Ligand SMILES: Nc1ncnc2c1ncn2[C@@H]1O[C@H](COP(=O)(O)OP(=O)(O)OP(=O)(O)O)[C@@H](O)[C@H]1O
């Protein structure tokens with residue numbers, strides 16, 4: 365009884381294998397969409413199973429991802445800082461003013477006359493006179509030390525002539541000559557080119573930027589190494605699986621795929637975490653920064669990571685993940701041939 | 711289909727494990743490979759699956775010299791054969807279903823096709839209903855049958871088996887042998903390494919006998 369049932373089962377199997385054989389030729393015959401679906405299935409499976417593995421070991425994953433997120437948030441933090449400094453300094457671009465601080469004994473009338481004569485200079489576009497009273501008022505509004513000036517008996521501020529040179533006078537030499545010329549006149553105490561301190565500020569900013577770039581390179585290298593090492597450990601843990609897959613005919617790209625997805629996920633999640641870290645930190649410091657800026661009469665609004673920045677941040681982190689794991693897995697597959705591994709096994 | 715031409719296999723540690731072995735297995739032929747323990751049976755099979763390469767002589771599979779095969783060709787050579795290993799080589803963190811499906815997934819079959827074929831293979835080795843179990847929850851003989859199902863699920867033109875019935879009772883062994891001969895009848899070439907003398911004598915197939923690395927009957 366049992367036997368005949370088995371025979372029946374065998375017969376059924378034979379028939380169904382025949383049907384499958386027909387189906388098989390259809391697939392092998394190049395049903396494009398079936399193949400495409402299968403390809404998509406394999407990718408989707410690798411994508412989700414690698415995420416599953418990350419979730420399955422939350423402790424390890426959280427540690428790795430936290431380290432990565434901190435490193436990445438440094439990089440994007442530098443970027444945000446650079447963007448904000450840029451915003452702060454960009455309106456200084458056009459300024460090539462020369463400020464003439466006049467001697468204490470020069471009267472308002474004399475100052476006006478001097479301004480008039482300077483206006484006639486062919487290299488000068490305009491001159492603005494800032495009287496002692498104007499200066500005091502301005503100081504009071506903007507400095508944040510408003511009342512201090514009232515304590516003083518005598519207004520200590522000098523009269524200032526703000527000279528705007530002609531646009532044609534663009535090169536530094538011309539400006540410097542003009543500055544020297546003003547310095548010579550007896551009424552002028554100090555002739556100061558605004559450009560000078562802007563330039564100094566610029567070169568300081570440039571230096572800081574260079575420093576940040578170098579740090580960024582190191583941080584990116586660290587990110588690559590951390591992801592690479594994580595994937596290496598994963599590869600080691602799954603060595604038997606890799607060997608068995610090879611034995612049943614897996615190509616290198618099939619074996620590599622889940623690891624590439626693992627790298628992708630690590631990078632992706634770290635990128636998102638880094639975005640959170642940066643944004644939260646910025647929210648914390650924003651109030652302080654904007655309060656400070658309002659004290660100086662500025663209307664400085666802190667710039668956060670823009671949408672493009674955020675997308676770039678996540679894309680680059682994910683890409684770094686893929687790159688690191690690709691390198692590690694390819695290297696490991698070349699350096700340890702299947703043969704040696706199998707010999708060790710049995 | 712499988713052609714050994716004066717093959718010698720030497721391990722630096724153990725010396726010559728196979729010596730001057732020559733035989734030819736035609737397409738659709740079935741043969742037993744026997745010999746004492748340590749005679750070199752597994753080693754001979756490893757040359758066919760290109761887990762090792764011969765030190766001298768040529769191994770030709772389906773017209774292709776395996777000694778000359780490039781690394782990137784190996785996956786496609788291996789897809790031509792279903793291999794049953796002495797130590798099963800199953801993935802212990804995957805279900806029976808996923809283990810058996812592996813060759814199909816690797817070859818790029820769609821989900822429906824995979825399910826259908828795995829079901830059929832499970833049925834062939836009498837493991838229907840165990841597809842959701844993990845290998846460690848199975849007996850030795852059941853694990854072995856999972857390995858057999860994985861080897862045949864792809865309907866390969868060659869089946870290589872290393873002690874496929876080592877852990878099976880006589881009745882199951884007979885069924886598995888019956889399965890192999892069924893495959894042979896549809897043109898599959900089958901090579902089975904086995905100690906099981908009673909099984910070998912009972913079935914009247916060709917026998918290749920190894921003795922200390924030399925082929926004494928073919
Ligand atoms: N990787 C290896 N490195 C060195 N020597 C090996 C290696 N594999 C096998 N050998 C040696 O080759 C000889 C044959 O081994 P093999 O596994 O082929 O025997 P077998 O016929 O399959 O035996 P059994 O019936 O016990 O499975 C043994 O003496 C063994 O020591």
Ligand SMILES: [Mg+2]
Nearest residue numbers: 751752796872
């Ligand atoms: Mg053996």
